Amino acid sequence: MNNKKLLFVYLIVTVLLFSCSIKNKILVAVAKKTIESNLSANPIAKLPDGLHVVLCGTGSPFPDEKRMGPCTVVFAGQRMFVFDAGTGGSRNISRMKLNNGNIEALFLTHYHSDHIDGLGELMLQRWVSVGNSSPLPIYGPQGLDTVITGIMQAYSLDKNYRISHHGNATVPSTGFGAIPKSFKLDSATNKIVVLQDKDLEISSFLVDHSPIEPAVGYKITYKGRSIVISGDTKKNTKVLEESKGVDLLLHEALSPYLVGLIEESAVKVKRPNLQKIMKDIVNYHTSPEEAAEIAREAKVNTLVFHHIVPPLPTSLLEPIFLGNSKQIFSGKIHIGLDGDIISLPTGSTKINFSRLL
Numbered sequence: 001m002n003n004k005k006l007l008f009v010y011l012i013v014t015v016l017l018f019s020c021s022i023k024n025k026i027l028v029a030v031a032k033k034t035i036e037s038n039l040s041a042n043p044i045a046k047l048p049d050g051l052h053v054v055l056c057g058t059g060s061p062f063p064d065e066k067r068m069g070p071c072t073v074v075f076a077g078q079r080m081f082v083f084d085a086g087t088g089g090s091r092n093i094s095r096m097k098l099n100n101g102n103i104e105a106l107f108l109t110h111y112h113s114d115h116i117d118g119l120g121e122l123m124l125q126r127w128v129s130v131g132n133s134s135p136l137p138i139y140g141p142q143g144l145d146t147v148i149t150g151i152m153q154a155y156s157l158d159k160n161y162r163i164s165h166h167g168n169a170t171v172p173s174t175g176f177g178a179i180p181k182s183f184k185l186d187s188a189t190n191k192i193v194v195l196q197d198k199d200l201e202i203s204s205f206l207v208d209h210s211p212i213e214p215a216v217g218y219k220i221t222y223k224g225r226s227i228v229i230s231g232d233t234k235k236n237t238k239v240l241e242e243s244k245g246v247d248l249l250l251h252e253a254l255s256p257y258l259v260g261l262i263e264e265s266a267v268k269v270k271r272p273n274l275q276k277i278m279k280d281i282v283n284y285h286t287s288p289e290e291a292a293e294i295a296r297e298a299k300v301n302t303l304v305f306h307h308i309v310p311p312l313p314t315s316l317l318e319p320i321f322l323g324n325s326k327q328i329f330s331g332k333i334h335i336g337l338d339g340d341i342i343s344l345p346t347g348s349t350k351i352n353f354s355r356l357l
Contacts, residue, residue, distance in 0.1 A: 038097055041097035042097075042099075043096065043097055043098065043341075043356055044075050044078060044080075044098070045078070047075075047343055047345075048343075048345040048346070049077055049223070049345065049346045050077075050222070050223070050225055050343060050344050050345040050346045050348075051074065051075070051076055051220065051222045051225045051226075051227055051247075051248075051343075051344040052074070052075040052341060052342070052343045052344070053072060053073070053074055053075075053227060053248065053250065053304075053341065053342040053343075053344075054072070054073035054074075054075070054093075054096065054098065054340070054341045054342075054356065055071075055072060055073075055304075055306060055336045055337065055338055055339065055340040055341075055342075056068070056071040056072065056073050056082075056089045056090075056092040056093050056096070056338065057069045057070050057071030057072070057084070057086045057087075057088060057089040057092060057118075057306075057338060058070075058305075058306040058307065058308055058336040058337055058338055058340075059086070059114075059307070059308060059311065059338075060114060060307050060308060060309045060310075060311075061112075061113070061114040062309065062310055062311050063311070064308075064311035065311075065313070066311070066312070066313070066337060066338065067308060067311065067337065067338055068086060068087060068088030068089055068091075068092055068118075068338055069084075069085075069086020069087040069088055069089060069114045069115070069117060069118055070084040070086040070089075070109075070114060070115050070306065070307050071083075071084055071085060071086045071088075071089025071090075071092070071093075071118065072084065072229060072250065072306070073093060073098065074220055074227065076199070076200045076220065076222040077199070077222070079104050079200070080098070080102045080103050080104055081103070081104055081105055081106070081107065081202070081220075082103050082105075082106045082107070082122070083106075083107045083108075083109070083218060083229050084107075084108060084109055084115045084116075085106060085108070085115065085116055085117075085118045085119040085122045086114050086115055086116075086117060086118050087114070087117045087118040088118060089118045089122060090118055090121050090122040090125045090126075091121070092338055092339070092357070093125075094125070095339075095357060096339060096356035096357055097356070098356075099129055099130065100122065100125035100126045100129045101125070101126055101127075101128075101129030101130030101131075101132060102130070103122075103126045103136060104137075105136070105137040105138070105139060105195065106119075106122070106136055106137070106138045106139070106178075107138075107139045107140065107194070107202065107204070107218055108138065108139070108140035108141075108144065108147075109140075109207075109215060109216055109217065109218070109229070109231030109232060110140075110141070110209060110212050110214070110215035110216065110231065110232060111140075111143050111144075111147055111212075112212060112232065115232075116147060116151075119147075119151055120151050120154060120155050122136075123135075123136050123151065123155070123176075123177055123178050124155065124158070127171065127175045127176055127177075128162065128166075128171050131169075131170055131171060131172060131175065132172070132175040133172040133174050133175045134174060134175055134179075135174075135175060135176060135177045135178050135179045136177070136178045136179070137178070137179050137181055138178045138179065138180055138181060139181045139182075139183060139194050139195070139204075140180070140181075140182060140183070140216075141182070141183065141184070141185070141204070141214040141215070141216050142182060142184060142214060143182075143214075144180045144181075144182040145180050145182055147180075148177075148178050148180040151177075151178070152177045152178070155176075155177070159173070159176045159177070181194075183204065185204065185205070185206050185214065185216070190205060190206035190238060191203055191204060191205040191206070191238075191242070192204055199222055199223050200220075200221070200222050201219075201220070201221045201222075202218060202219070202220050203218070203219045203242075204216045204217070204218050204219075205217055205218075205219065205238050205239075205241075205242050206238055207230065207231050207232070207233035207236050207238060207239060208233050208234050208236045208238075208284075209231070209232045209233050209234070209284050210234075210284060211284075212232070212284070215231055215232060215233065216231055217229055217230045217231040217233065217238070217239055217242065218231070219242050219246070222346070223346040223347075224346060224347070225247055225344040225345075225346060226245075226246040226247050226248070227246060227247065227248045227249075227250060227344070228242050228243045228246050228248070228249050228250065228300075229250045230249070230250065230251040230252055230286070230291075231252070232252050232284070232285065232307065233252065233284075233285070233286060234283065234284050234285060234286055235286050235287075235290040235291075235293070235294065236286075236294075239251070239294055240294045240297055240298050243294060243295070243298035243300055244298045244299065245298070245299055245300070246298070246300050246301070247300070247301045247302065247344050247349070247351060248300065248301065248302050248303075248304060248342060248344065248351060249291075249294070249295050249298070249300045249302070249303050249304070250304050250306055250336070251286065251291040251294070251295075251303060251304070251305060251306075252285060252286055252291075252305070252306065252307035252309075253285075253286060253287065253288045253291055253305040253306075253307065253308060253309070253321075254281065254282065254285035254286065254287060254307075254309040254310075255287065255288065255309070255310070255320070255321045255323070256282050256287055257320065257323070258310050258317070258320065258321060259278050259281065259282055259309065259310055260278075260282075262274075262278050262310060263275050263278035263279055266278060281309070285309065287323070288305060288321060288322050288323055288325040289323050289324050289325050289328055291303065291305065291325070292324075292325040292326075292328035292329035292333065293328055293329075295329045295331060295333075296328055296329045296330070296331075300331065301331055301332070301349070301351060302331055302332045302333075302334070302342075302351050303325075303329055303331060303332070303333045303334070304333075304334045304335075304336050304340075304342065305333070305334070305335050305336055306336040308321075308335065308336070312335070318335055321335065322335070332351070334353065338357060339355050339356050339357025340353065340354075340355060340356075341353070341354050341355065341356050
């Protein structure tokens with residue numbers, strides 16, 4: 001190769017290396033800006049005072065690419081509360097640029113695995129994200145102490161690893177884990193107020209998820225706005241009673257027709273265990289039509305479905321899932337999806353929908 005060709009090759013290589021260097025510098029600069037923006041973000045700060053419901057998990061025990069396990073964030077003003085801790089919930093909270101470290105308290109509806117299998121991760125993220133020096137308060141019906149003791153024991157080695165690695169000043173040992181605040185419902189009313197102050201009240205009420213007992217739902221009121229979270233339940237008069245006149249009813253929903261298709265397929269492929277489970281689960285959940293009847297009779301403003309059973313891999317299945325729900329309830333019906341945010345500003349009757357994912 002002559003000198004001219006060598007010089008040409010050298011120039012080409014130099015230009016390519018220089019271009020790669022510039023490209024990498026630009027990518028690193030963009031990455032730094034993105035990281036800084038994500039870490040400093042506070043989507044709720046931009047919203048007006050009110051109740052804001054963020055769906056961090058709208059799924060069920062079924063594997064579902066679109067929906068993680070049951071998990072709902074409720075902001076009362078800037079105060080952050082979480083209801084149920086299904087798998088992937090805390091990661092979705094982070095993906096939505098919300099801070100697990102700001103969780104003031106967690107409320108559990110019952111102790112089926114899909115409602116607590118993200119609990120360890122949520123407790124851990126709440127502890128380390130901002131170096132909380134006090135454990136997470138967790139409210140739930142009887143049985144809570146057993147659950148929390150088991151989770152704390154399972155994470156005890158992890159706790160020691162993190163303190164040894166990062167130091168007590170960064171991850172205070174006093175902030176690890178949770179404080180169980182088990183409650184017992186009033187025998188006369190089947191409900192109890194579990195948290196109350198000047199502007200906020202969170203009460204719990206009995207639902208019917210038999211043979212799982214007790215199982216509860218929650219009602220949250222803040223400055224004149226109100227939400228009911230049904231918990232897992234068959235159609236239930238207590239949910240109806242607590243939902244009367246509320247702005248938003250967040251209700252579980254199972255389609256018997258679609259679950260029936262899975263049951264039929266299980267018979268054909270000779271999976272009797274799955275077939276029996278599909279047959280059984282229909283009797284302790286609520287169909288979309290039944291939830292619509294509750295919403296209609298309670299005169300709620302908006303009905304949102306979560307704990308979606310079975311998964312809906314395409315939106316084309318949504319009309320089949322809903323059945324006759326829209327003919328039963330004339331208000332707004334929305335099938336929840338992870339990342340949805342539903343805002344109820346104070347001093348208003350508006351309910352605004354947007355996305356954080």
